[in-house]
Amino acid sequence: MKLIDRLRALYRGDDEETRRFHLALAAFDLATIIFLIASSFYQGSPAVEAMDAVIGVAILIELAARIAASRSPRREFFSPFTIADVIVVASLLAPILGEGFAFLRILRLLRLLNAYKLFRKTRPAGGYFARNDRTIVAATHLAIFLFVSTAVVYESQRRINDQIANYVDAFYYTVTTLTTTGYGDITLKGHAGRLLAAALMIIGVSLFLRLIHAALRPNKVEFKCPDCGLKDHDIDAVHCKTCGRILNIEDEGAV
Incomplete structure (x- = not known):
């Protein structure tokens, strides 16, 4: 299997391997966020700047893989999450590029946007x-x-x-x-x-x-009806309240 096909399977598939891959990406993002918050109290430390560079390169590699696996690389490149990642990478590499880019550190936590986006793909x-x-x-x-x-x-x-x-x-x-x-x-x-x-x-x-x-x-479940496209349904909904289709919404066993 070619590398590009492998990436597309990981990013766009719907099997258990894809689920684990997205969970791993979300875990990486959350670990990154914790580090970014903690490192804000130790600006200028050589160890922190080294970790900034490592994380920045890792995010850049993941960003390139995501664009390559997309059905529309151009559209993916200009998506809000990609722009947020580019800004985050720039802020992480700011010490290498020079102090003039240090102000970009204030945008580091935009990575939260991508973390929750990935998490939404893996949840029941x-x-x-x-x-x-x-x-x-x-x-x-x-x-x-x-x-x-x-x-x-x-x-x-x-x-x-x-x-x-x-x-x-x-x-x-x-x-x-x-x-x-x-x-x-x-x-x-x-x-x-x-x-x-x-x-x-x-x-x-x-x-x-x-x-x-x-x-x-009131709590609602986001589940797109295959017929009419309605997304918001009651937690215990069996039928779509707009078109009447049986929904079969997954739950955790509660009635």
Whole structure:
């Protein structure tokens, strides 16, 4: 079997081997995310920069394989997830390219988008994650915004604001701002800082309310009806409520 055929089987198949492959990719992404969060507290360390380069090359190889296996390589190359991966790779290789690219570190956590995309391909159609898909997606978006905003606050304030001495200070400020707690013990400096604080409150509160809405709304299962295409169904649905087709939604044995 040619390499390209093997890649297509792994990325686009529907057998157990494909499932294990996507789970392995998701595990790699999650491990990468944990490292990226931890490494933000040790910027400039030679060991961290070496690991950045290794992870960056690994993601680049996976990205090339994904594009090669795609039915439409051009479309895959310009997809949001591919663009996010390119930005992540650039940020990981920033120490090699020079300090002028260091600002790209704030976009590292966009890798979360790809991690959950891969995970969605491996989950059972009617399992826990399928029933709570909207809540998980909303929580993922909020987490991305939280950590990226923390990095923006740190990068923009650390040289001009002695109240932002490290990522912990920036994280604390971001959380208290987007939850509108606002203790006032840390404030951002300058007009740009005030505009950033306003953006954190507006966007952060919107994402937080979206998460609450997703968590409190009745649970639905995402399962595309083969006839009419309706995706949202009740957890215990037997027939599609639009066209009446029997759905046969997988579950975990619950009635």
